[in-house]
Each structure stands twice: as C-alpha cells, then as structure tokens.
Amino acid sequence: MKILLVGGGGREHALAWKISQSDKVDKLYCAPGNAGIAELAECVDIGVMEFDKLVNFAKEKQIDLTVVAPDDPLAAGAVDAFEQAGLRAFGPRKNAAILEGSKAFSKDLMKKYNIPTAAYETFDSAEDALAYLETAEFPIVLKADGLALGKGVLICNTKDEAKDGVKTLMLDKQFGSAGNRIVVEEFMTGREVSVLSFVDGKTIKIMTSAQDHKRAKDGDKGLNTGGMGTFSPSPFYTEEVDAFCRENIYQKTVDAMREEGREFKGVIFFGLMLTDKGPKVLEYNARFGDPETQVVLPRMKNDIVDIFEACIDGRLDEIELEFEDNAAVCVVLASDGYPGHYEKGYEIKGLENFKSKDGYYVFHAGSRFEDGKIVTNGGRVLGVTAKGDTLKEARANAYEATKWIDFANKYMRNDIGKAIDEV
Numbered sequence: 001m002k003i004l005l006v007g008g009g010g011r012e013h014a015l016a017w018k019i020s021q022s023d024k025v026d027k028l029y030c031a032p033g034n035a036g037i038a039e040l041a042e043c044v045d046i047g048v049m050e051f052d053k054l055v056n057f058a059k060e061k062q063i064d065l066t067v068v069a070p071d072d073p074l075a076a077g078a079v080d081a082f083e084q085a086g087l088r089a090f091g092p093r094k095n096a097a098i099l100e101g102s103k104a105f106s107k108d109l110m111k112k113y114n115i116p117t118a119a120y121e122t123f124d125s126a127e128d129a130l131a132y133l134e135t136a137e138f139p140i141v142l143k144a145d146g147l148a149l150g151k152g153v154l155i156c157n158t159k160d161e162a163k164d165g166v167k168t169l170m171l172d173k174q175f176g177s178a179g180n181r182i183v184v185e186e187f188m189t190g191r192e193v194s195v196l197s198f199v200d201g202k203t204i205k206i207m208t209s210a211q212d213h214k215r216a217k218d219g220d221k222g223l224n225t226g227g228m229g230t231f232s233p234s235p236f237y238t239e240e241v242d243a244f245c246r247e248n249i250y251q252k253t254v255d256a257m258r259e260e261g262r263e264f265k266g267v268i269f270f271g272l273m274l275t276d277k278g279p280k281v282l283e284y285n286a287r288f289g290d291p292e293t294q295v296v297l298p299r300m301k302n303d304i305v306d307i308f309e310a311c312i313d314g315r316l317d318e319i320e321l322e323f324e325d326n327a328a329v330c331v332v333l334a335s336d337g338y339p340g341h342y343e344k345g346y347e348i349k350g351l352e353n354f355k356s357k358d359g360y361y362v363f364h365a366g367s368r369f370e371d372g373k374i375v376t377n378g379g380r381v382l383g384v385t386a387k388g389d390t391l392k393e394a395r396a397n398a399y400e401a402t403k404w405i406d407f408a409n410k411y412m413r414n415d416i417g418k419a420i421d422e423v
C-alpha cells in the first residue's frame with residue numbers, strides 16, 4: 001500500500017514510525033513532515049490546509065490511504081475533500097470533527113445524552129457573559145468555543161480575573177473568531193487522564209491510558225502548552241474507572257454522534273477528570289493526542305494500518321486491540337521560552353544515540369534540515385520516549401535519554417511522571 005500521512009509534529013512522527021512497522025506499507029509519504037519523519041517517509045512540501053494540493057498529490061501518486069492527524073484540517077473538512085475525490089482517508093468528516101471544533105457543540109451533546117461533564121453556560125455576547133459572572137461561583141473556567149491550539153481555556157480564580165478573561169476572549173479576540181462564543185464552566189478538581197480510542201461509526205475500542213503535563217514549568221506552574229510530557233498507562237485509570245467510563249461515556253458518545261447524524265469514524269480522545277463524584281469529560285478531541293501518541297503507540301502491538309482500514313470499513317468489532325504489559329514515558333525537549341517567545345535554528349546534536357536502541361525513541365516535533373544539519377524549528381522540538389517494565393523504570397530511562405541530546409536553549413520539565421510516586 002501507499003500511504004500519505006498529513007501533519008508534521010511529534011504525534012505524526014510517532015504515527016509515521018508505527019505505520020512504517022506495518023508489512024502492508026510499501027511507501028509512506030508525509031505532508032509536510034519534518035526532519036525526523038524524513039527518515040521514515042518521503043516528505044512533501046504541502047501544508048496541512050492545502051486540500052486541493054493534497055488531494056491532487058494523492059491522486060497522482062495513487063495513494064491507497066491518507067491519514068489526517070491534526071485538528072485544523074479535520075475540522076475544516078480534509079477527510080470530506082479526499083472522499084469527494086473518491087479517495088480513502090482516515091479521520092472524522094467535518095460534521096463529526098465538530099466534537100472537538102466547537103466546545104459549545106460538545107457540551108450540548110453531553111447534556112442532551114447525559115454524559116458526565118462540568119456544568120456550563122454558553123454565551124454569544126460579552127455583555128451576557130459579564131452579567132452571568134456577577135452571581136457565579138469562583139474559580140470558574142472560560143473556554144473559547146473554537147479551536148485555539150489548546151490555549152483558549154482560562155481558569156479564573158476571582159470575578160475580576162474572569163471579567164478580564166471575557167475581555168481577552170470576546171472583545172480583544174486573542175484567539176480570533178474562536179472567541180466569538182464562549183463556554184463558562186464549573187471548575188472541577190481531580191486527576192486528569194487522556195484516553196484515546198478508535199471508532200468506526202458504531203464500535204469503539206479503547207487504547208491504553210496516558211497522562212499529559214500541560215503546564216510549561218515544574219510543579220504544574222507556568223503557561224499552558226501543547227503538552228510537555230506524558231506517561232502511559234495512568235495508574236489512576238483503575239478497572240473501576242474504566243468500567244464507569246465504558247458504561248457512561250465512551251459508547252454513549254459514539255451513539256450520540258450517530259443519533260445526531262454525525263457518524264464519527266477516526267480517533268476520539270477523551271480528556272477525563274477523575275473527580276470525587278466520578279469521572280467527567282473535560283473535553284473531546286477528534287484526533288490522536290500530542291504527546292500522548294508518543295507513549296501510547298510504542299506500547300501498541302497491533303498493525304495500525306489494519307485498524308485504520310477497519311475503522312473506515314466499519315468492521316472494528318473484528319479487531320482486538322493489544323498493548324504491551326509495560327510502561328512508557330515521554331519528556332518533551334522544548335526551546336526555552338515556549339509557549340511564549342523562543343528562538344529557533346539551532347543545531348540538534350546527539351540524535352544518532354537513539355539508533356538501534358530498543359525501547360528508546362526520539363520523535364521530532366519541530367525540526368528541519370539546514371545546510372545538511374538538523375536544526376530546531378519550533379517551541380516543542382523533540383519528544384524523548386523510553387519504555388520500561390514499570391513507570392518508574394520508564395521515567396528513569398527517558399530522563400537518561402534526554403542527556404543524549406544537546407541544542408542551544410534546550411528546556412524540559414524535570415518532573416514528568418512525578419505523580420507516579422504517589423501511587
């Protein structure tokens with residue numbers, strides 16, 4: 001088979017690695033890819049939102065299957081564009097990707113179908129939102145309705161902070177049109193877990209759990225980022241939690257989408273919070289997580305191409321997902337300053353240390369070639385993943401492997417997986 005993967009970050013590098021393990025694959029292309037992905041795939045200089053060019057490329061190269069990984073093209077209808085051209089593509093269509101693309105949609109869906117989530121109100125005008133805040137309880141959470149690179153969520157401890165937040169989102173439009181509408185939500189406390197799943201429209205199969213670290217600095221301080229590191233499995237995702245979510249969240253979400261005429265095929269990522277009143281949905285994503293994918297896929301035993309095809313063809317019930325009985329930890333190496341201002345273009349040294357080392361992976365998130373060298377090209381630069389028999393062993397291995405890499409302004413959190421010590 002010839003496969004085209006759309007995207008160019010750490011998640012896509014992990015996907016490219018997993019896809020290239022499949023016996024079915026003769027040739028893998030990636031648009032646009034990055035310097036790490038280039039070792040596994042032929043990178044093509046087409047942006048993820050250039051649907052016409054992507055479709056033409058897929059026709060020209062007779063691509064058998066396209067995998068669309070990032071949220072923006074999914075929400076904008078990339079899969080629809082391929083299907084309209086008679087091509088096979090993995091991922092939700094536009095009318096289903098709205099599960100992530102609109103927080104107001106997903107909250108209304110959960111309310112209608114009785115899926116546990118935080119209480120909320122939706123506002124289309126700043127005036128109404130500000131009036132609501134007068135009698136609200138704090139802390140409170142403000143969310144831009146649309147896609148905002150995972151950064152359109154403000155947790156406000158006081159009324160004044162919340163008022164400023166409404167201004168930032170709705171009047172100053174810091175996240176553009178994503179803030180035309182906002183969701184104001186009850187603040188929940190508890191441990192967060194990421195659960196990825198494959199869905200074929202009717203059947204849902206759950207992958208192993210993971211936990212992300214969204215804040216930039218140790219001790220969960222600093223600004224929200226795309227994710228600074230992950231571990232898998234989450235020891236807090238117990239059998240009891242799993243049973244509750246299977247009964248109250250997972251299948252109900254798939255059925256609700258079908259009921260709404262928005263059949264979902266692809267990956268649903270459940271962002272869960274384990275509150276003292278039971279697990280609740282924080283958010284849905286309509287795609288693989290980044291950097292969750294970097295710890296989940298290295299532990300997956302299945303041929304991922306089989307799963308993609310089963311999802312598209314509606315026969316996921318025939319597939320048994322299997323994961324290794326071990327653990328993985330990913331530590332993100334970022335450019336100092338991320339998610340604020342940072343510099344790029346610095347040579348990355350030490351990548352060769354990962355060659356043929358079983359259980360160690362270096363996934364490129366932001367890298368490119370320059371004069372025959374690989375240089376930094378983003379806020380998140382690399383994801384260093386290591387496996388181990390236990391979470392503690394995996395964490396020690398991952399931190400050891402971070403020492404193999406060097407580049408100017410290298411920054412990482414030193415407490416990825418600290419929660420493991422509480423178990």
Ligand code: AMP
Nearest residue numbers: 118141150153185186187188271282283
């Ligand atoms: P989201 O993009 O909706 O997942 O929000 C980003 C992050 O904000 C989450 O991972 C949580 O850490 C936090 N968050 C979102 N909603 C809530 C909530 N209702 N209560 C507490 N924290 C929240």
Ligand code: GLY
Nearest residue numbers: 212227289290291
């Ligand atoms: N790691 C969180 C996300 O992919 O949205």
